[in-house]
Amino acid sequence: MFHPLELFVGLRYTRAKRRNHFISFITLISMLGIALGVTALITVLSVMNGFERELQQRILGMASDVTISPFEGGLRDWASLEKRVAGAPGVTGVAPYVQGEAMVTAGRAVSGVLLQGIVPAQQGQVSDVGSHMVSGHLSALKPGQFGIVLGRDLAAYLGVGPGDHVTVITPDTTVTPAGILPRFRRFTVVGVFSVGMYQYDRSMAFIDMQDASRLFRLNGVTGLRLKLQHVMAAPQVAASLSRQLGSKYWVSDWTQENANFFHAVKTEKTVMFVILFLIVAVGVFNIVSTLVMVVTDKQSDIAILRTLGLSPGRVMRIFMIQGTIIGFIGVLIGILGGVMLSLNVETIVPAIEKLFHVQFLSPKVYYISQLPSHLEWRDVLHIGVIAFVLSILATIYPAWRAARTQPAEALRYD
Structure with a gap:
């Protein structure tokens, strides 16, 4: 079966056991960071959608169209x-x-x-x-x-x-x-x-x-x-x-x-999106640090590939593929976690309240005393695409550094 060299090497670097276990740990943290950010973002937006939908139904049940x-x-x-x-x-x-x-x-x-x-x-x-x-x-x-x-x-x-x-x-x-x-x-x-x-x-x-x-x-x-x-x-x-x-x-x-009220809800939803997306940004930034350390660790391998005739552009694609795989796995785990959590918020929250004898939303303070959730697949698609695109962009700088590796300098002491 035909496999492009860049894809083959990139997949091998991703799943191979490295000499430096710290790099493997940072890779795992990068995946989990992206997954956590995507999960939190999908869940919070679903809860905000649930609040907006529930308030709209209750307000319109009493107010006039x-x-x-x-x-x-x-x-x-x-x-x-x-x-x-x-x-x-x-x-x-x-x-x-x-x-x-x-x-x-x-x-x-x-x-x-x-x-x-x-x-x-x-x-x-x-x-x-x-x-x-x-x-x-x-x-x-x-x-x-x-x-x-x-x-x-x-x-x-x-x-x-x-x-x-x-x-x-x-x-x-x-x-x-x-x-x-x-x-x-x-x-x-x-x-x-x-x-x-x-x-x-x-x-x-x-x-x-x-x-x-x-x-x-x-x-x-x-x-x-x-x-x-x-x-x-x-x-x-x-x-x-x-x-x-x-x-x-x-x-x-x-x-x-009710214009002011629904505008406030929309503004709060936008602010929450921006704040929570910073968690995704942290995970994406970890991809940069992970690939930089991988490039440093693989200097000799890169030099050998260059001496065998591999162009700088193909070397760059190897590490972009590796970073993209890390981002893809993190985004996929985050989407699965976010969807599962969003679909079960109305079951999980009452169970936590009963277990710890607390009430998160007092009816005397909040309009709604229960935590609603409404998952919109459009939000899931937007979050997944944006997080994945950021993951790809995060691979450009480390891959560019790998492409600039000089074989003679890298193999001088090997």
């Missing part, structure tokens, strides 16, 4: 507008809502709350909160009965549950003979929800839309919430609806409402 609201006052002609936008391309659900900030009290506990008035029968078209009910149902919200559904953490803070009563105080005031008093209304807790995000579970509550309109003295509704077939098409759909509806309405999408 697209929101339509008037520039001033309430939306009075919402029924006709609802029929109009329901047939728009890409829109799968439409629901009106009333929203306002208020205070909720129970006993001595007081907390701010984002109060949202909904139509329970339509809420499932635009939100997933109905599938996250811990107790009770959204259908228990009836017009005129002043029922309220609280987030789990908010209910725990107030010390209430289904059947208990809370008092809602709005910023609007009422003029009475006794003076100016805030508006307040007693509500009965009819349900508790938990979406797994402290931001919503601690500061959000739902009531019937008609009760909300009366509570906030709103003529109409705050706006319409839209659910789309493809969530990533929200900017295009919002722009199209804005052109159709004219300047009378304000049309926004989820990318605008």
Whole structure:
């Protein structure tokens, strides 16, 4: 079988037992350094992807894909507008809502709350909160009965549950003979929800839309919430609806409402990539030191090959092949380790937490209390290719030094 001389010698240098065991140790460290860097990079990016995906799903489960609201006052002609936008391309659900900030009290506990008035029968078209009910149902919200559904953490803070009563105080005031008093209304807790995000579970509550309109003295509704077939098409759909509806309405999408948050996640992901890639760079740098020592150790061999007629370019390729093999093995081990670790993060982390009785992500501090992971093969390909290319580039200088070896000088003392 035909084997190019450069490949044959390069493979032999890679697998042969060297006189200097220190070089073998440095070669192993180079492989492990690259493997560790690639493994860490794939795993961390998978966790970051998991965080981004999980947060996006939870945020979009509560927020609107697209929101339509008037520039001033309430939306009075919402029924006709609802029929109009329901047939728009890409829109799968439409629901009106009333929203306002208020205070909720129970006993001595007081907390701010984002109060949202909904139509329970339509809420499932635009939100997933109905599938996250811990107790009770959204259908228990009836017009005129002043029922309220609280987030789990908010209910725990107030010390209430289904059947208990809370008092809602709005910023609007009422003029009475006794003076100016805030508006307040007693509500009965009819349900508790938990979406797994402290931001919503601690500061959000739902009531019937008609009760909300009366509570906030709103003529109409705050706006319409839209659910789309493809969530990533929200900017295009919002722009199209804005052109159709004219300047009378304000049309926004989820990318605008949560832009700063997702930009921060993207920036953090980029920074983590740069920082962790330094580990790969350390492993690649070790290839340089390894090949330099190999070239020094093989001076006589190189001189003999040169005297037999091997050109400097072919000598250079020998050591480039050796370094490339080291890099390839390290990258391959790193990819295998990173993929296996990324696919099992959600199993490994809970086991470690249970073993050492710790909790890495407290729900009171972080948006998500579990460590998610989402492996994207595009990231694996990019990391593998970049690490392998750097490994090849790292072989150029040592191989160039080997090509410059002068046979007479190398064999003078042999």
